[in-house]
Amino acid sequence: MIVAKRKPFEEIKEMIKDYKKVLNVGCGTCVAVCLAGGEKEVAVLNAEIDMARKLDNNPIELGAQTVERQCDHEYLEELDDVIGDYDAVISMACGVGIQFLAERFPDKPVYPGVDTCGMSANQAVGWYEERCRSCGKCVLGMTAAICPVTMCAKGLYNGPCGGTNKGSCEIDTEQPCAWFRIYERLERQGRLNNILIYTPPVEWNDQIPRTLIQPGYKKPEKAG
Amino acid sequence: MKSGSNLEKVLKAGHFAFTGELGPPRGCDVEEVKEKAQHLKGNVDSVNITDNQTAMVRMSSWAASLILLQEGLEPNFQMVCRDRNRLAMQADILGAYAHGIRNMLCLSGDHQKFGDHPMAKGVFDIDSIQLISMVKNMRDNGTFLSGAELHGIPKMFIGAASNPFADPFEWRVHRLAKKVEAGCDFIQTQCIYNMEKFREFIKQANDMGLTEKTYILAGVTPMKSVGMAKYMKNKVPGMDVPDEIIKRLQGAEKGKVADEGIKFACEQIEEFKEMKGVHGVHMMAIEWEHKVPEIAERAKVLPRPVVD
Structure with a gap:
């Protein structure tokens, strides 16, 4: 799965310092499994932000919503009616999910709550090792x-x-x-x-943004 | 003096600079470099030596630069971010300086997919603006990018490129400002054909005070043929060739198209000489080095100044 690490609190606080009403969107798949950006982590981060902003005399209104997957239009749809009320969004999804969310709501400033750290296996609870x-x-x-x-x-x-x-x-x-x-x-x-036997130099396939179309499928008429 | 290079001296003395360009060979033929160099000698202040241009492997830029030095010309060592990481870049800067190279041009580099090794891993460890900053830091603070102290400081005259025509047009001058802020001493622009847009760009740069902080050399590439003009217009990213130019070339007498191309280039140069904020011309006569003496003559930029 894709694993991520919560960003340092001060960094997140700084990014959203000018906003009064922020929606924090979790992702219920990879980042929830790796304990970085699921429903629970959204609640923890919101509690931290809420407390810090009160101490700074700069109170903030926070929303929390965790969708099944931010990398899928089907699940982002549920934000359509919610997002308009907010000045900005924090996404706790991986780098893929957050960009997909931001594409759906191009007028909304979106900030990352996590650093995406690669594709890893679950070696033990809370311990992930990269493999690919x-x-x-x-x-x-x-x-x-x-x-x-x-x-x-x-x-x-x-x-x-x-x-x-x-x-x-x-x-x-x-x-x-x-x-x-x-x-x-x-x-x-x-x-x-x-x-x-000698392995010759690799033909790198990851040097431009890639798309993948499985056999039997085709690119939609209007992508993205 | 930051570097004491000839190019720096010429610009600092207030002369209108005229620089050339030389693409190293696709092999190790020294004579090919020398042959191209002889057409440029005495006709330009400094010669850009391209670094695997269009992502095609060529003799390394620093090595061809050394041949130029031996031939009595001043090279402008181009370095792209595509092929080296920060260790190799700093090492090459030190080596280049140790052998007498005094000018550098810091570039991102064309993507490897356009070249002869399209599946190569692009390095891009740092970008062109970070490279400018790194070279400046080496020169002015005497430290590596890591902060460690250098023993022997490379005093380079630092150049960068600017494309006034790429989208979005409104952003280009701000990117130029970032390069100036990072520490570039001079700018060589993308080939200019759309004069109206370039005038607007220079006006913006003047208004922002950028042309007082850096020397701007306007990029000129004479059109050799109608085919070349069409190719530049349609196939080269970020190139702006107005239809009038193509029509003008098409209207030239048979066998006189190249002459018309040079004529247009000379008209451009005349205007650049008078244009506030432009300090010289960078002549990119691509695989047309032998024409540079004629172009320089017709553009009335000879003799080149000698500054002590």
Whole structure:
């Protein structure tokens, strides 16, 4: 899933300092699961803002609404009748959701409540580890399902480099060396042949904003 | 003097500057660089050496700049943000200065998709305005971007580009202001064909006091043919070629189209010489270096001033 981290409170407070009536919109999917921007986090942030603004003698009226997904028109629709009452909006969704929300309400200033931190797995409650950079050219078949783009700090395709250190990466002993692990797993599966041959430079597919159309579907007549 | 480069001296002395441009070869043929350089020698104050222009791999800008120095010309080392991160950029700035390069032009660079390696990873670690600020910081504060102290300071004359014609027009002068604020000493503009719009742009820059803080060199590229004019109009992003220019070229006698292109360029230069806020011309005679002596002659910018 996409994971995010709540922005520092002072940063959020500064962004909305000139507004008297702000709607805080949570997202009920990825950022709710990773405990950054769901219904509960919206309520916590609003309570913090409310208290801080009272202390500053600059009271604020706050609304709270959490939609199922901000990256989907279907769920944003429920804001249509609500949003007009507010001077500005905080979105607690990921970078995708907030932009989609802002596109729907182009007259409304929209501010991010979170920093989007990538695509990660739930290792334990509150602990997420990145696994994919969405490069658009998956090589996991070759690398025993360990991503060298994400898990190798240098993103090497022909590793490990000379900085590998007893199974760790040179950047940090706590950071496993992706290529050491790739080697171990391929060896275990008898597939080392995969990485004996040179992998040529990658044709990067993520250098322009991308769109995706699944087979059997087409681009809508009027997008966005 | 910030750098003591010839270009800086010429501008500071109040002369109308005239700079040229040279694209390095798609290989390591030194003679190709020397051949192009000889047409520019004595006819321009400084020569821009492009950095993988249009995202096509070429001999590196600093290396071709060194050949120019050896040939007795002053290079203006172009650096784009597309191909290097902040470490490589700072290292190249130090190396370039160590070998006698005194001018730099800080650019974003065309997207790699337009070049011969369209699937390359674009670096864009910092952008062009951040690059200007970084070079200025190295020169004026003697520190790397990290804040660490430099031992030996590169005193560059810092240039940047400006496109008065890209959308939105009202925003262009403000982006110029950001570049001036970041610390650029001179500006070379995108090729100008729409004079009316350029006059308006310069008026805005004058009104904002920008032309007192930075030297503006108006970009001129003579049209070689009607086809080139149409291509520039329709295919080059951010280029503004009015229909009158195309009609004028079309109206030229057979075999005289290029001559008409040069004639228009000379008329532009005459106007720039008188235009408040314009301090010189940047002549981008693309793959037409051998024509520069004739253009400079006809534009009455010769002989080039020698300033001690």
